[in-house]
Amino acid sequence: MKLVAKTFYGLEQVLANELKELGAKSIEPGNRVVEFSGDKELLYRSNLWLRTAISVLVPVHSFHFKDEDDFKRKLSEINFNKFMNVKRTFAVKGAVHSKQFSYTKYPMLLLKDSIVDFFNDKYGDRPTVDQKAPNVLFDLHISENNCTVSLNSSGAPLFQRGYRKSTGDAPLNEAVAAGLIYLSEWDKKSNFIDVFCGSGTLPIEAALMANGIPPQIARKYYSFMYWPDFDQMLWEQIYKSAPAMPKRELNFKIIGSDSDPDIILKARNNIKALPLGKTISFECRDFKDFNPPEGDGTLISNPPYGERMDDQDILDLYKEIGDFFKNNLPGYACWVLSSNFDAFKRIELKPSKKIQIYNGSLSCDFRKYDIFRGSLVEHKYGVKKS
Ligand SMILES: C[S@@+](CC[C@H](N)C(=O)[O-])C[C@H]1O[C@@H](n2cnc3c(N)ncnc32)[C@H](O)[C@@H]1O
Structure with a gap:
């Protein structure tokens, strides 16, 4: 059909x-x-x-x-x-x-x-x-x-996964978050971090993917269950054969951090309904104090866009984000989702990719910054600059 x-x-x-x-x-x-x-x-x-x-x-x-x-x-x-x-x-x-x-x-x-x-x-x-x-x-x-x-057949939209009990002021839609992770081409073998994680949408979607757990594992209802031709046995067979346990151990880290202690409590609360075990963690800290785990990885964040902040403060924040990437995340692919195009410029790094995405009704750019270890010359040609 x-x-x-x-x-x-x-x-x-x-x-x-x-x-x-x-x-x-x-x-x-x-x-x-x-x-x-x-x-x-x-x-x-x-x-x-x-x-x-x-x-x-x-x-x-x-x-x-x-x-x-x-x-x-x-x-x-x-x-x-x-x-x-x-x-x-x-x-x-x-x-x-x-x-x-x-x-x-x-x-x-x-x-x-x-x-x-x-x-x-x-x-x-x-x-x-x-x-x-x-x-x-x-x-x-x-x-x-x-x-x-x-x-x-879905009824309530599929981004209503059933795990998110509470959010901050500007939560990312779960399906958009999953889309950003796919677009970033994160390999699910290296670290995944979000240093502006809010209620945890990006790290949670990343952890579900890394563990091979279906996004709707905590959801109970779909409209197709009310149809005259609903095949309950078939559905149960599909649902029960889906992995509902975390992989015993991931040899990389999935970490969300945010400076707001209340929102970190919400993020921790949101993972209670999910079988993610210890494969994800949340930390309360300013992004400048974030200590990246060993090894390479991918960062995806949607920092504040400026709706609730002074213009100059938001420009200063994005300048600090650029400095943080350069100084703290060598070996990382850093992706930023934002609708604030003036603020993007303050990151002062050349994006290697720009993708247009809508976050709700806001037209945003999703930009990639490759943070090389050593200089760009060393990275490109494998030689040290004399
Ligand atoms: C747009 S929201 C992120 C929403 C998140 N993706 C979600 O799905 O809930 C931006 C977040 O940045 C956090 N934030 C603002 N300034 C920060 C800073 N200096 N360090 C760390 N987090 C900060 C806010 O507390 C807020 O939760």
């Missing part, structure tokens, strides 16, 4: 790679989506294993419509019994880009009405709409006069 995984801008290729690993076929990355094909088993495994997806959709009905009346008529032809029974709660979400509908929520209301009318006409009973936590979630996608109704 045809399946569609949704993701964030800039992570389409990363998600396509994840799908390839899972054995998906006919993988086609698009704009914030990746289309692929697979069976029910792949659908369940995608929900459990995809680290950079927001949701996995199953398109169930596509049609072309002429106008609003035609749209309503075509919705009324859908047999909603195939997707839910009247006792299930449901909701409709989606995206509408069409001159036919100036109010984009309107066609979603029409689909909702169509579902209610279908059950009312057939059974004299109406299913309840639950916007917050519906059992069955429909996705409506309209591009001009083309409409696709899909079932959202």
Whole structure:
């Protein structure tokens, strides 16, 4: 069957790679989506294993419509019994880009009405709409006069992993964090550090990857569990065969640190629900006092962007970040995510890569700084400068 995984801008290729690993076929990355094909088993495994997806959709009905009346008529032809029974709660979400509908929520209301009318006409009973936590979630996608109704198999977005109990003011989305780690090409064999870790999203996602544990290990519910064709045995088999224990020992360190003691408590609290054992640790310290573990590694951090800080303070902070990289992290690949382009300049190192990423609605750059041991000449030619 045809399946569609949704993701964030800039992570389409990363998600396509994840799908390839899972054995998906006919993988086609698009704009914030990746289309692929697979069976029910792949659908369940995608929900459990995809680290950079927001949701996995199953398109169930596509049609072309002429106008609003035609749209309503075509919705009324859908047999909603195939997707839910009247006792299930449901909701409709989606995206509408069409001159036919100036109010984009309107066609979603029409689909909702169509579902209610279908059950009312057939059974004299109406299913309840639950916007917050519906059992069955429909996705409506309209591009001009083309409409696709899909079932959202995930329900709540997949970045709601079930482990994060509390956060700071500006937590990174879990799926974006996982995407950044993939984009950094961290080898999962050397140290991983984040010296502005906040509630710990980046180190936690890194530790899940390094231990080969599915990102959704702590999550209990998906929308597909409420579908009439839910195969509980198949799901249990998939879930139980996923690793749920940390590897006994990692011969490198995964460390998050932050200067705020309250946020470090939150980060420590967040890993309680996860089987990560001693493979991750959190330290409370200013980044300038961070003592890197022995060996090479990757640093990924999203320092404050400046929303809550004075302009000059933020520029000084990024200058200190550049100095910290140069003086303390030889042998590291240091990656910084920020939307503050003036502050980036104060790092005073030449980035070897720049990738555009959205963190929520903020357009950010994800920049890589290679910190060589010794001079660049020594690194390039293996000789010492005389
Ligand atoms: C944008 S938040 C990071 C959010 C984090 N990635 C998460 O997912 O929760 C920036 C963090 O930098 C921390 N911070 C600010 N100044 C710092 C400093 N000088 N040293 C270490 N951490 C600092 C703040 O306490 C805050 O938690």
